[in-house]
Amino acid sequence: MPPGTREPRDVVISYRVTAAEAAHIDAAAAKMTPARTRQDWCRAAALHAARIKVPKPPPPRRNPARRLPKADIRALAAVLAQLGKVGSNLNQMARRTNATGRLPEGPGLREALDEVTAAAGHVRAALEGHGEDDDHQRQ
Numbered sequence: 679m680p681p682g683t684r685e686p687r688d689v690v691i692s693y694r695v696t697a698a699e700a701a702h703i704d705a706a707a708a709k710m711t712p713a714r715t716r717q718d719w720c721r722a723a724a725l726h727a728a729r730i731k732v733p734k735p736p737p738p739r740r741n742p743a744r745r746l747p748k749a750d751i752r753a754l755a756a757v758l759a760q761l762g763k764v765g766s767n768l769n770q771m772a773r774r775t776n777a778t779g780r781l782p783e784g785p786g787l788r789e790a791l792d793e794v795t796a797a798a799g800h801v802r803a804a805l806e807g808h809g810e811d812d813d814h815q816r817q
Contacts, residue, residue: 722735
C-alpha cells in the first residue's frame with residue numbers, strides 16, 4: 679500500500695453491551711484528547727489490548743442538518759393551513775351537535791372527510807423518503 683494511504687476498514691465486528699457499559703465507554707471516549715467516537719474508542723481499546731499500534735482517530739465527519747426542500751416546506755405549509763380550516767369546521771359541527779343533540783347530515787360531511795383523507799395522503803407523499811437514514815446515525 680502506498681505511503682499516506684489508509685487500509686480500508688471493511689471487516690465489521692459487532693457486539694452488545696448494557697446501557698451502563700455503553701455509558702462507561704462513552705465517558706472514557708469523551709475524556710480522550712481529541713475526543714473519540716464510541717466505535718473509535720472501542721477499536722483503539724481492542725487494538726491496545728492486542729498490543730497492536732493504535733492509529734490516530736479519523737477526523738470528525740460533518741453531518742449537515744437535514745432540511746426539507748423548499749417545495750416540500752411550501753406544500754406542508756399549505757396542508758397545515760387547510761387542516762386548520764378543517765379543524766375550525768369540525769369545531770363548529772361539534773358545537774352544533776352539542777346544541778341540537780344531532781349529527782350534521784348531508785354531502786358536505788362526506789366531502790370534508792374525503793378532503794381530510796386526501797390531505798393526509800399529500801402529507802405522507804411529501805414526507806416519504808425523509809428520515810429513513812436516522813437509524814444509521816446512531817452510534
